[in-house]
Amino acid sequence: MNFERIKEKLNILADAAKYDVSCASSGSNRKNTNKGLGNSTGMGICHSYTEDGRCVSLLKILLTNHCIYDCAYCVTRKSNDVKRAAFKIQEVVDLTINFYRRNYIEGLFLSSGIFKSPDHTMERLVQVAKKLRLEENFNGYIHLKSIPGCSDELMYEAGLYADRLSVNIEVPTISGLKLLAPEKKHEDFTKPMLKVKNELIRYNNERKIIKSTPKYAPAGQSTQMIVGATGETDKDIMYSATYYYKQFHMKRVYYSGYVPVIQDERLPSVTSQVPMLRENRLYQTDWLLRFYGFSITEILDKNHPNLDPDVDPKLSWALRNLHLFPVDINTAEKHMLLRIPGLGVKSAHKIIQARKYRKLNWEHLKKLGVALNRAQYFIRCTAKDQVRKDLPAERIKGLILQNSTGKFRSNFSTQLSLFN
Known part of the structure; x- marks a missing residue:
């Protein structure tokens, strides 16, 4: 193994993964069996916090930052002049096991740029998880980013080996997606979400009859929206989030402030990241909807399209x-x-x-x-x-x-x- 080359890849692909904030393992209950490695029961992920207050971490990387798409907001867009790299499947497996043995991580968060095709990329992500589970007997937490536009068959297989699946919706509205990512279609994002939702329903129904039914994505699915890359109001963002919670049974929706990493005339002319306070207000609203019994129409409407920055x-x-x-x-x-x-x-x-x-x-x-x-x-x-x-x-x-x-x-x- 060329350790210097692996280190170089790790630097490039870990840095490229930092813009994805949708990391959480809450809800997974995969247990260690047959004297395997790791245990996701009660564990968190990527400097997150478990219910009992423990801080835990994961190996958070891209499989590759090569991409066939040219989305305006993305640092890995094909027209952006950045250093490119790609891991081999076995390299990701070895890194995960070696980091786990050294107690650096408690799980893996694996995403990727889209190269060749959505199915080709998703197949390689699934192979990483499959090797970890079946060949390394790894029972730690695995979060796979689902690739928009991939097949239902691959989404099903991914859920058999990953604890959580997620598809980043990226832009909150269809009009915003057409502006900033015209090569992508809204249904490319919702199709994998629907597959995961239906498989989870099927698993829960079958589990009531057959206890040995193989687990499917025990920590559910999540998504992420970019905040501030287009002109959406807080109302637009939270109404979209509410739709995904109800329609696809999301465990979490994450809100990531737009970071101006590249120049593009379609993007807002800002010189700094979207204020952290706006992200905070969106998460507070999300919390009210999920745990406090509020409806979205009570908090945001046509008369109040944006959240008050001064108070929660x-x-x-x-x-x-x-x-x-x-x-x-x-x-x-x-x-x-x-x-x-x-x-x-x-x-x-x-x-x-x-x-x-x-x-x-x-x-x-x-x-x-x-x-x-x-x-x-x-x-x-x-x-x-x-x-x-x-x-x-x-x-x-x-x-x-x-x-x-x-x-x-x-x-x-x-x-x-x-x-x-």
């Missing part, structure tokens, strides 16, 4: 719906508790449990972890107790921002320093 989307919604507040913390149902700014899912659960034994007051809420600097304007503990006192929305917003500015700046500066 739940607070923004509450300020627009002051007629629903204040909420009595001792009698409100769970769905309404979850809509109070400053209350998370865990805090709502604690409140429901605690109020079975006594009437809660402000001191109790503080001990339960409620962020009273926000919540105090939207709740009461007794019939006479009301801090808001019919203050207008802008006044409440100002008071909250005034009280949290120092903390926000400190936390945000820390985040920026980590990314820098």
